[in-house]
Amino acid sequence: MRIHVIGCSGSFAGPRGAASGYLLEHEDESGRTWRVLMDLGSGAFGPLQSVIDPADLDAVIVSHLHPDHYLDLTGLEVFWAYHQRDDLPQLPIHAPRPLPERLSAVLGRSGNIPAGVDCEPFDHHVLEDRRRFSIGPFDILVREVLHPVEAYGFRITAGDTVLTYSGDTDTCAALDELAADADLFLCEAGYIEGRDDRFSGVHLTGLRAGQAAVASRARRVVLTHIAAWTDPEVPLAEARSVYDGPLELAAPGAVYELDRADRAA
Template identity: 45%
Template sequence: MRLVVVGCSGSVSGPESASSCYLLQADRPDGGTTSVLLDLGSGAFGQLLRYVAPEQLDAVLLSHLHADHVVDLAALEVYLRYAPGGPFDAVDVWGPDGTDARIEQLSGEPSSGAEVFRTHAWVDREPVRVGPFEIAPTTVLHPVPAFALRITGPAENGQGTRTLVFTGDTDACDGVLAAAHGADLLLAEAAFEEDRDEVRGIHLTGRRAGELATAAGVQRLVLTHIPPWTSREKVRAEACTTYDGVVDLACPGVTFHL
C-alpha cells in the first residue's frame, strides 16, 4: 500500500498546502486499485484531482468532524452529483456519530448527501474492512469525538502486510499509544510547539509525537498537521530529541510506500 499526502496543513489551509487529506491506495489482484481518503479538509478536493478521479474512491475515513478535516466533503458531494458522467455511485463515509448531520450542515441542504454518501459511525476499537484494508478506530483525546485510525493492508512488495497509523488530532493519551503500537509508519499530528503552546488536551507537539513513536516502537514517524504559523523544522527538531528513528515532514504530493 502507499500513502499520498494531498494536504497536510494544520487547523487551516496554508499558502503551501491544503488542510488534512491523505490518499491511501493498494493494488488489487484483478488489476484495479482500492482508494480511500483519510480526511478531506479545506482546499483538499481540488488537490485530490491530481491523484485520483473522485468517483473511483472506495471510502472516506474521517478522524473527526472539525472543519479542517471534513469541509471539502461538500465539494465531493457536488462532484459526485453533477460532474459529467454522474451522478456516480454512493461513496461510503466513516466517521464519528453525527457525520450525516455534519454533511447536511456543510451542504446547506437537509439530507442532500444521502444520495451520494453512505455514512457509518465508528465504534471504538471495532475494525471495519474496505477492500484489502482493515481499519481499527481508537478513541483519542481532543475537544470533540476523535479517533486514531490503525490501518493494516498489503505490503507494496507483495510480502505480507504493513500497518499505518494516523493519529488524527489528539494529545498524548492511552488510546493513541495503543493504536500506534508497532506501526510501520506513524502519521502523527504535531500542531503545537513546546514552550509556546501550553494548553493540553488538543494537539501533540513534536516532542510528544516523538515520545509516542518511541513508546509505541514504530518504524518510521511522519509529522503532519502543522499550521502555517508553526515552524516545521522546529517541530521536527523537537521530535528528534525523543525519537531516534526516521523522522519525516509530510509535504503535499509526497508518496510513502509501505
Template identity: 35%
Template sequence: MRLTVLGGCGAWPEAGQACSGYLVEHDGFRLLVDLGYAAFPRLLQHVAAGQVDAVFISHGHPDHCADLNPLLRARTLRDDPPPPLPVYAPPGALDAVLALDRPGMLDAAYVLHEFSVGSTFDLGPFRAETRLLPHWVPNAGVRLTAGGRVLTYTGDSGPSPDVVELARDADLLLAEATHVDRVPEDSVGYLSSARQVGRQAAEAGVRRLVLTHLWPGTDPAAARAAAGDGYRGEIGVADPDLTLEIS
C-alpha cells in the same frame, strides 16, 4: 500500501497548501483519510472524484472534513454519477458538512457508515482498527492494515497511552503535531507537540514517523528536530504531494 499527502496544515490552510487530507492506496483501492479545507482540489491532481472508493473521517472539525462537500458535489452533479461513496465517520461527526446543501441534493452521492469509536471493521482491502483518542470532540485514531503493512493515523489527539498502543510496531505513524514544543495551556491534553509525538513514536516502536497538522507558520525543521529528541528513526513532515511507499 501507498500514502499520498494532500495537505497537512492545522486549523486553516496556508497559501498553496491544504488542511488534513491523505490518499491511502492498496491493490487499486483508493481510500481518503480526512478531507479538510482545500484538500479536494489537491486530490484532483492525483485522481478524479469518481475514482475514490471510500472515505474515512477521524472527527468533525472542518479542517478534517469540510472538503467532503465538494467531493460529493463533483460525484453527483454530473451526467454519469458513480455509485454512492461509502463514508465512514463517528456518529454525528458529519452532520454539519452534510447539511450544507439543500435537503436531498447529495443523498444519492454517498452511504454514511457511522461506527462506534473503538470498533474494528473491514474497509475495502484494509482492516481498520479505531480507538478513541483525546480531543475536544470524539476523535477516531485508526490503524490501517493491508498486505502485512500498518499505517497508524492519530487524527487530532493529545498524548495518550492509546496512541502508543494503536501505533505499536507500525510501519508508519502519521501523527498530529500542532506545536513544536510547548502546547498552550488551553489545548493541553487535546493537541500534541512534535516533541511529545517523538517520544510516543519511540515508545510504540514505529518504523517511520510523519508529522502532520502543523500550526500555520511553523518551521518544519524545528518540528523534526523536536521530534528527533525522542525518536531516532526517519522523521518526515506531511508536505503536499509527499508520497510514501509503505513496504
C-alpha cells in the same frame, strides 16, 4: 500500500497547501487498486483531483468533524451527486455520527439529499471506539483519541504493512496502541513545547509525538498537521530529541510506499 499527502496544513489551509487529506492505495490479490481517502479538510478537494479522478474512490474515512478535516466533503458531495456519469454508486463515508447533518447545515438544506437528485450520494457509516472494519484489502482499527470533540485515530493494515494515523490528539494510551510497531506513523505535531503549554487535551507537540513513537516502537514517523504560523523545524527537532528512527515532515504531494521489504528491514 501507497500514501499520498493531499494536504497536511494544521488547523486551516496554509499558503503552501491544503488542510488534512491523505489518499491510500493498495492492490488486492486480483490486481485491482483500491483507493481510500482519509480526511478531506479545507482546500483539499482541489489537489485531490490532480492525483486521481475522485470517481475512482472506494471509500472515505473521517477522523473528526473539525473543518480542517472534513469541510471539503461538501465539494466531493457535489461532484458525486451531479457527475455526468449516472452509474456512480453511493460512496461509503465512515465518520462520526453527526456528519450528515453537518454537511446539510453547511450546504443550507434540510435532509441529506441534494436538490434535483433522488438519493443520497453518500452511504454513511458511524465510527465508534474499537470498531474494526474492512474496505477491500484495507483492515481498519478505530480508536477514540484525546481531542476537544469526538475524534479517532486509525490503524490500517494492508498485506504485511501497517499505517497509523493519529488524527488530532494529545497524548493518550489509545494512540500508543494504534501505533504499536507501525511501519509508518503519520502523527500530528500541531503544538510546540513552551509556546502552547496553556493548552491541554488538544494537540501533540513534536516532543510528545516523538515520545509516542518511542513508546509504540514505530518504525518510521512522518510529522503532520503543523500550522502555517509554526516553523516546522521546531517540532521536527523536538521529536528528534527523543526518537532516533527515520523521521521527516509531511509535505503536499509526497508519496510514501510501504511494502514487505520495509517490514523485513
